Amino acid sequence: MATIGDIGMSALINILGAFAFLLAFALMRIQPLNDRVYFTKWYIEGQRSSPSRRGDGLVGRFVNLNYKTYLTFLNWMPQALQMKEPQIIEHAGLDSAVFLRIYRLGLRIFGPIAIAAIILIPVNASGGNLFFLQHDLVINNIDKLSISNIHPKSNKFFVHIGLEYLFTFWACYMLYKEYDKVSSMRLSFLASCGRHPAQFTVLVRNVPRDPSLSISETVDNFFQRNHPDHYLRHQGVYKAKMFAKLVKKRIKLQNRLDYSQLKFERNPQKRPTRKKGFLGLWGERVDSIDYFKQQIKDLDEQLTMEREKVMKDPKSVTRAAFVSFKTRWGAAVCAQTQQSKNPTLWLTYWAPEPRDIYWKNLGIPFVSLSIRKLIISLAMFGLVFFYFIPVAFVQSLANIEGLAKAVPFLRPILDRKLVKSFLQGFVPGLALKIFLLILPSILMVMSKIEGHIALSVLEQKTAAKYYYFMLVNVFLGSIATGTAFQQLNAFLHQSATEIPRNIGVSIPMKASFFITYIMIDGWAGIAGEILRLKPLVFFHLKRMFMVKTERDLEKAMRPKGIDFPETLPSLQLYFLLGIVYMAVTPILLPFILVFFTFAYLVYRHQVINVYNQKYESAAAFWPHVHNRIVASLVVSQLLLMGLLSTKKATNSTPLLVVLPILTLTFHKYCKHRFEPAFRNDPLEESMSKDLEDGAAELDGGFKSHLMDAYLHPIFHSIEGVEMAEVRVDKD
């Protein structure tokens, strides 16, 4: 176990490491060469098209020669703080702004708690329990500051219980205020965002098949009958794999044509040529521009045919449709009500905004959805508790003897020292690391199989799965011994009172481990985030070898949004750690505070300068964040109860039993009070916006915009094709 000296050393190393990252970042970001990597967002917004010159000459185009800027290399921090919240919402959307608020919430919850927890230091330090035990166990100084240092049956435990009460109330108060604020931010954001197709549109799934009518006619009939005053028109959803392939091919060809034309412009003397055959390696040499133009023309014909085929073939029409209404009120009503006598038919949902739709899942029927959910939850259970089996299998391959036996002819190679040490020393760790790297992708695939229809929901569900994985394998896995499966087995054979006891008792002992974890994963991780090493390397590699046209350059920037499936769960894990340790080993809190401050600065900078959100869900993830912090409070209370019962302070149990009940009541109240704002659109709101628009009918321009918005994206992606042909509405 680590002493305070060890932890100080570790802190120093990590601080130095983080500082090195920051320094590297500060130097890299002012190089014009890297401008597109560190100021992606501004390029996308169109506010910057080339790096502002910092020096003159050819070198100045790539390297910053202005020595003054090197002196102020940390000025990104104040810059990041300059932008006010309303501006951030305008610049990057509400999702990003609320994401930043989570870090601020962390500071607001843990800041005052850390200060109040100072009184625990003399209480714990004067306990002296561990002083007597010192000869038997290796005790570190951190433990002397924790609850372990207090004698069993001591009255001092009432200080801890009192603080747990105080901290819980404080955390709930801050959570309430934040939920209130976020939900009103969401409502005013939605109210302010003007006329938008999503406000008028509802997604209908499980349209019943009528043998005598097409899906489109069935939808028309149903809504004309049941929403006669409000129904406008609808847009079908198509299965069009072949069409999508052709579209991709056309984009590639267009890019090559652009490149050839660019080449020709730069060098008008010589028309570019290419060979007709495979990859342009052999065959007849032809004029590139003419060749690609002809190719695109052929493909366009093919596309038209394919499109007609898709539209006519009833099999390519799925049982889903986007239904648009004349008023927001009509859409709000349709989305919130049950349409059909059979509640598994005509399921209505708010249409996600067009960018947010995950098209592939729209046509999944209801029965299939239930089965998918069951299968995925079983798979998730297996993944959480048995993930180590495939990892161990790969690791066992590194067992030289076994491998040599299995494939005897490899023995000469295996016997070489270099191969041997690589296999034995590197592969086991690598296998685990690779698994952890691809885990988010695995979880995303699982969420997709579950059948969610919006990217935002997919990301939320992936984040939830990742959180459960971390909760079991990082939090519990670090506290208890053995694999997750062994723990599960142990839990099944322990009583309901024993479980919090057995976990609670080892909580204080693991404080130093988690402090190290926060420094390595949290501090260094965040410093790595701002450096953007991976995108930086990829950008320069691509720029060197692949970028031919302006469009390629845009693509090479890889503009990504906040990685919710990875950042939210780890963020929530830090909340959990802080809440569990706040009344037990409060020395952990400053480390968490440093993390939140640092991460807040870094993400603020990234949100302003780099990230580009793919969609806008108007902070739909907030209820999950809130619920998990409340759950952490309950976990913390149960563990404290278990811990105190091992300290023979059982007379305190009734006091602590009340707390989870109060916390759960708070949770229920918040759920009723705020969650509907994230699920439904109140009629009052829709009506007042409808009235704002005035009594005037929707103009034709908006009507056609409404329809185009929910056109299948593959129909959008061709520039040359007239949209009007593609629309499937009846009018």
Add this chain to the structure above:
Amino acid sequence: MATIGDIGMSALINILGAFAFLLAFALMRIQPLNDRVYFTKWYIEGQRSSPSRRGDGLVGRFVNLNYKTYLTFLNWMPQALQMKEPQIIEHAGLDSAVFLRIYRLGLRIFGPIAIAAIILIPVNASGGNLFFLQHDLVINNIDKLSISNIHPKSNKFFVHIGLEYLFTFWACYMLYKEYDKVSSMRLSFLASCGRHPAQFTVLVRNVPRDPSLSISETVDNFFQRNHPDHYLRHQGVYKAKMFAKLVKKRIKLQNRLDYSQLKFERNPQKRPTRKKGFLGLWGERVDSIDYFKQQIKDLDEQLTMEREKVMKDPKSVTRAAFVSFKTRWGAAVCAQTQQSKNPTLWLTYWAPEPRDIYWKNLGIPFVSLSIRKLIISLAMFGLVFFYFIPVAFVQSLANIEGLAKAVPFLRPILDRKLVKSFLQGFVPGLALKIFLLILPSILMVMSKIEGHIALSVLEQKTAAKYYYFMLVNVFLGSIATGTAFQQLNAFLHQSATEIPRNIGVSIPMKASFFITYIMIDGWAGIAGEILRLKPLVFFHLKRMFMVKTERDLEKAMRPKGIDFPETLPSLQLYFLLGIVYMAVTPILLPFILVFFTFAYLVYRHQVINVYNQKYESAAAFWPHVHNRIVASLVVSQLLLMGLLSTKKATNSTPLLVVLPILTLTFHKYCKHRFEPAFRNDPLEESMSKDLEDGAAELDGGFKSHLMDAYLHPIFHSIEGVEMAEVRVDKD
């Protein structure tokens, strides 16, 4: 423990007892004197106004002298079966018809299972495990037919597991069919019941207080703005305790006036007189008819004043209102959607039908509701696990020594032998019995405090509470030893795998106890139900001493409906017993089958001839019945798993783990597929009924009927007051 002989004896006694009840019933029901007790429903329906004479003369008016009818005294059974289901629905409502279906469902589930379970008898009987143990334990013959008789590690357990699978599938299949049938019955019942105020009306709670407007104006403004095309008008809800008191007084006076007038008609020579003072015992003697007429006139004036006061005083208006719409579609939309940005304001619900409303709870604000629910769930927990404390306290009073010490001057009385034996022998049992008798009323009061707004919901919630009480204190309490609290404590100290094990292992041993329980509580209870001893005695007592007018006679019939809070839970307990024992000790099944058959006959008779439902909820209780039967299946599977693990048949565990997962998936599917039909009214349905009504506007007659229907009942109860004055609508 009981042997087969003992159980046979007990069965014989119970059968004889039940038979005696039946005989008594058969004799009593054909006496004209009891006609109003046994054919209540026909009197209420107006199809019978006096007993059909069975003999002549004065005696014939009271006693049946027709000897032939005595010979066919069991013919109520075929009579009860004659009426077809659609007729029952028409005669007694859907609630009663679906209630009867539960018994049929029991027969349909357990009938085939009992037959299939016959193969378990040779399997169990040939086990011979208990034969070896016989010397140590007292084993009865029933146990020889149970799973206990099989050797540990025997392969025969796979027969039990196979049957558990088979029975679960069969039960789920029947449950699915039944849910399907009941939900379509509900929809067609609702569709068939014609134009009805409840279809057009929505209850709004938590109307925000606007200082510048009255509640009524606030409601008007809000709905005229947000539902402009559909809103019709609304009806406020008043707090009017004083008014209700006056109305009660007026009814009493009216009754006395009627009685005096009747007296005068019978004896026109002498006008009835009475004294003016207290209870007519002293004071000036006046003419009764004139006196009561004057009194009523005075009271009417007081009523008018009080009514005006109620209508004007803003404090007597609660924050709830019944809002009526022009179309069913408009009401369906309003009931299912969120109205306000603040989801705790403007809460909308389907209005229960007027008879079903529990007026006192309409005005409870949202925050208070959450607190009430928390308090009641804590109280319920206390009641279930600590109910024995007050009972034990009362019982301890029967401790003569303690009592004598506490109140020494009573010693001479207490020392008498009669008093002593009464206190010691009778009071302890009596205390428990009285508690169990008043328990449903306690639970009803608790449900009322929870704040539900409809009688049907109140009864459902009371039934749920009663079921939990019985589950813990009858089912678990009989299987495990010690009080419920001691069990709770034991469970908390047992692991998740130990609990089903410890309960499961004693399941087979308790079979003979539960067989006796079914005979005493089930068979004899049902026979008691048909005899209606309590109403019979009360009716005759009242008739003798209190009945003065025709109205009093109506009242004395005490026309009650099915007692859902008591019958549903015990019914569900029988399902639980049957399901738990079906694969363990199937010999229990015939006893349950007899119960279901007998109860089906009896309740069919009662529904046709006696019960008068206070309200019609269109089988809203069905989802609860379904869910609890599914829960019983899961309990049964877990207990079998626990039982088999004590039999060292752990290799069967994986086989049994699959079953609860499948059952829960079935439950989830049913919930999605059918439950919405019991919660929401689909728009398709509302629209088609609106269209049926034709494009014609609602006629004025129905409009005013719509408003009167949801007028506070106290305004209804006075005959002399014109309704028009009382209505509070704006038009």
